[in-house]
Amino acid sequence: MALKDETFDNRTHFGFANAAPGEKQGLVDDVFHKVASRYDLMNDLMSGGLHRAWKSAMVTAIGLPRSARAFRLLDVAGGTGDIAFRALARGGAAVAVTALDINGAMLAVGAERAAKRRLSDRLTFVQGNAEDLPFPEKSFDAVTIAFGIRNVPDIPRALREMRRVLKLGGRALVLEFSKVDTPGLDRLYDAFSFNVIPRIGKAVAGDAEPYRYLVESIRRFPDAETFADMMREAGFEQVSATPMTGGVAALHLGFRI
Template sequence: THFGYQTVEKGSKESMVAGVFHSVAKQYDIMNDLMSFGIHRLWKRFTIDASGVRPGNKVLDLAGGTGDLTAKFSQLVGKDGKVILADINSSMLNVGRDKLRDRGLVQNIEYVQANAEHLPFEENTFDIVTIAFGLRNVTNKDNALRSIFRVLKPGGRLLVLEFSKPEHEILNKAYDFYSFNILPKMGELVAKDGESYQYLAESIRMHPDQETLKTMMNDAGFEQTTYHNLTGGIVALHKGYKF
């Protein structure tokens, strides 16, 4: 395959993920709506509400892609706040920047190309860091969690919105079938790229479940770590504080 993801070792995950997101960037938003039947909008709304964001806050929307969370945060932090949309992938950042500028969202947003594992920000910078459907794609998740912990202010919090493990076996089976049989076909049909959506299904199955991710966050230094299952655990929102 042009990504070679079936055979490659961990070391090349980064270039494979880069290939996926360069390839899907332009169709990313429409595919999100189709694949999730629009439900990703509710998951994101839940994340914003759980963040406790306030006017004047400084927010990092990490792996922010096409900027759905950034757009909402930008309105909520107001003119005294700031939102940084950071992503490793220039194609995703470009699509995000164009979309938000078209909506007239300009005054308090900055765009930064960065790897979650090595964030180019000073210690104690952000009130809130979000990473939505991003952690799964990061090669070394522990490094990313530590890097996020470093840039949060004391009292600041991390919200991880990510695919997780469905709570019931029947839902788990149905979801597996959907991911491996239907998703790649939809990707082929709409985005002309079945392989990227095959990767998506694989990466969801490989991702740590709710309790494992909670432990990883605790190991990185987060406290009062909790999670909330959404849509039967297909997605979970984890939240942890730096004190």
């Protein structure tokens, strides 16, 4: 679908296309610093509110125990606590979650929310890089990342790190925007993404630029099967990819065996 010049040129806009890995991380951090306080609103805009159902499906797929069995979950790029809160609500009292994020502003939002919910004893917030997780090998029963992997400069390295910190038999779940595979819906979604989302972002948040970047990052992310292959190359086994809502998003699952 041809895009009008005034909307977006994903080859050059925002400087991400040709940025070095270290520079890209700084640019990504700046984007999420700007949207931290409005992160839920951002996801509502990007998904039409469907991200809530997609995240619930991912949390269900974790297989959290409702018994007294201890279970450690690591949620990468989970600074606002969205996945962590859902997991703690679904699992038993012995479920503990570590939410890791590279962005301090996102972590501050999550820590404030956790304190209000009185969950600080079961939820730990850690500032760190997905490409170099600050945890020993085989530390967690499951690792999740929702709508964050596409913003990691070195995705294969992050996937290897996720596998490294998993216990044997543990599972990794990656929820991410994908490639729309429904004829007609793809054009509608492109038109909505490139023309509507930045304008809504400017009207609601006062800044269209972060939303333009987020659209760009979605379009650059590989389709579900390609990303499943990336998980296999990182060492995961029994990898599956489940498209959601016509391919707007996909849930990827892989095991360390």
